[in-house]
Amino acid sequence: MPVFRKARDLFTGWLAGYPCWAVIPAFLVLFLWGCAPEEPVLEPEPVDIPPLFAPVDGREVVGIVQKDLQEQGLDSWEDLAPALEKSLDYVRTRDGDQKAVCQPELCLTWSDIKETLELFIQLLPDIDRNPELLKHYFDFYAVNPDVLLTGYYEPELKASREKHDDFRHPVYGRPDNLKSVDLGQFHPRWKDQRLYYRLENGEIKPYYSRGEIELEDALAGRDLEIAWVKDPIDLFFLHIQGSGRLKYPGGDYKHVLYADRNGHQYVALGRVLVDLGFLEQDEVSMQSIRAVLQENPDIKHELMAKNPSYIFFHLDDQGPRGSTGQILTPWVSVASDPEVIPWGSVMIMDAELPEYQGQKTHIQGPVTAQDTGGAIRGRHLDFFCGFGERAEYIAGKMSDRADIFFMVRKYGKN
Known part of the structure; x- marks a missing residue:
């Protein structure tokens, strides 16, 4: 036996x-x-898992959307066109006959998403006058169960082009010895998975972790520094956000954008701090994590190293850019798991955002998927909040459920 x-x-x-x-x-x-007689094996009770997509009446969605999109920083629906054009530019690079998403209740090709975007962009001026057009030209599918909504933003860091006493923490560009391979070419079960590694004496080794890079100076002396920053905690949050702005002493700026990663699994520091007793679960936010690091200067580097994932950057005059290569639009762009919500998709989002300085923000309008992130898996969207103090505060506090309605063009409607 x-x-x-x-x-x-x-x-x-x-x-x-x-x-x-x-x-x-x-x-x-x-x-x-x-x-000895074998004990009977108890079969687990079946768990009802709701379908990923569930069709909903278009009238329900029209009742949610706001004719006024000022909560998203837009004066009209027509102002959505630049963000949607960026999604369309990406979708046009995909093979139209290939499946973009395929679930029992909804199966779409990239052509379906392209035609949805094209029609939506064409109708934007008319939707300003008549939002009822949405239910006439589009079908809607609720993403089930409620989607986890978090936020991210573009942080600003004080930086220098040269290392000196006030600026001692390096922002690294992509190392030449960082290698990666698409595992999907070896077996279909590894589709969309990559292995990141380095070669040492002809042997494949995991690439250096955050601890090895920051505590053991594994990359020092390789001329990889593209900038030096003042605050290592700010640098840590730059890694979490994936891009940001560097402000130099003379007042000029540079965008610092994602170039690559070391391939280690992302570990949420908030969860680590809960396990170590620094925070309660309901206290976790970007602000509370920052406070713990600031209050424990002797161990802050060891705590940050609990997240072994590490990001490499490059400088640009424009940004930030999402995984589609397009510049993100605040309060419109979202990061998604592309296996669940394909990049370029358009959705209607109904979400209450954290209150800022006594002001509530309720988003009831269109968003489009243009990015992803190491922590974005399954039914989880990360909402791009832009730049500045308000964006930083809302993104840092945001962790709640949202109603998301996937938009698909109705065929036979012109």
């Missing part, structure tokens, strides 16, 4: 080298264990 074989392997490995008088009692135990 399988249990006996597993036990035998364990015992024989453990008993190797022991004298016969010690082995015999052990084999008696093994024999009796193997001959």
